[in-house]
Amino acid sequence: MHSLNAPLLIKHQKSAHIALSSSLGSLILTVLLCMGLTGFVAAEESSAKKGEFLGAMDTVYPDWFKVSFMELEEDVAEAAAEGKRLMLLFHQDGCPYCNAFVEKNLAQKDIEDTLKTKFDVIEFNMWGDREVVSVEGKTYTEKEFAKALSVQFTPTVLFLTEEGQLALRLNGYYGPDRFRHVLDYVSNKMEGEQTFTDYLESRTEPASSKTLINREYYTGPITDLTNRSGKGDKPLLLLFEQGSCKNCETLHDKVMSQPESQELLSRFDVFQVDMWGRDSFETINGSKLTGREWAKELGVNYAPTLILFDADGTEVIRSEAFFKSFHVQSMMDYVTSGSWREQPSFQRYISARADEHREEGKTVNIWD
Structure with missing residues (x-):
């Protein structure tokens, strides 16, 4: 009897094994499918969370520009x-x-x-x-x-x-x-x-220094930069400005007022220089100059000009034209992060910074 029932038992065992295997296979397949769907959804969500890139503009250059062989x-x-x-x-x-x-x-x-x-x-x-x-x-x-x-x-x-x-x-x-x-x-x-700065001075009426914009993020009045409080520890930001300056107002009211700008400014010693001023002070190299003399020495001819130095007083980069928030903030971060030591190209740095912001889900607007 045992020998007669053995094949039947084996058959039942095989059937049970097949059924179990089938059930396990279905379960595993279901789990894998779910995992795949979950990964797909997560990937979709991750992709959806990537920040937008705004402000880029295509430009058609005039046909009257010279067609050159570049020699x-x-x-x-x-x-x-x-x-x-x-x-x-x-x-x-x-x-x-x-x-x-x-x-x-x-x-x-x-x-x-x-x-x-x-x-x-x-x-x-x-x-x-x-x-x-x-x-x-x-x-x-x-x-x-x-x-x-x-x-x-x-x-x-x-x-x-x-x-x-x-x-x-x-x-x-x-x-x-x-x-x-x-x-x-x-x-x-x-x-x-004459220098371009002298040319501008001769053709424009320098505004009174009494109308310079005052803000709470200035470290203090400029008197002696050789003994500034953050020397050796904090980088230095100089803002060369003039009175009745529309672009200066835009910088302070639209750019520097933003929370991100405020946080970046806190990493600097920040001083304002009247680019037409006649009061003298000690510059970073110990020279005693007026604001207008120092502006001329540094070739400053645009208000506002931002000159950013490392903690030891070496100039890293300057903004001497019209720039909006993302560029100004990126210049400050370029210096305080130390990225300028590894990446000499500011354009490559700002492009990488924009990509990082977007990966974090932040919208980047280079014209805001």
């Missing part, structure tokens, strides 16, 4: 033969400041006419690969050329003399009114007579 010695000579000077414009894709330069500045007929009659304008993509031969005869790609010239912002504009020397450089966007002064200064070849 700058020849371009300088050709411009000089026509009684013109050469203007080099560095830009990048999506740059809202470049867009403002084209659509606000170059849209002004008097500015366009001045550029057409007195300059040859050549545009460069700071990340481009077109071949460029410098005035000195050295061959670069566009991005190598931008790096060699330490282009940190766009637009960056270089005006060259008839000999191919630098007449004036703009690191960032100037509005139409200030840009008109630039064109007058360069087209009339005044760089040999």
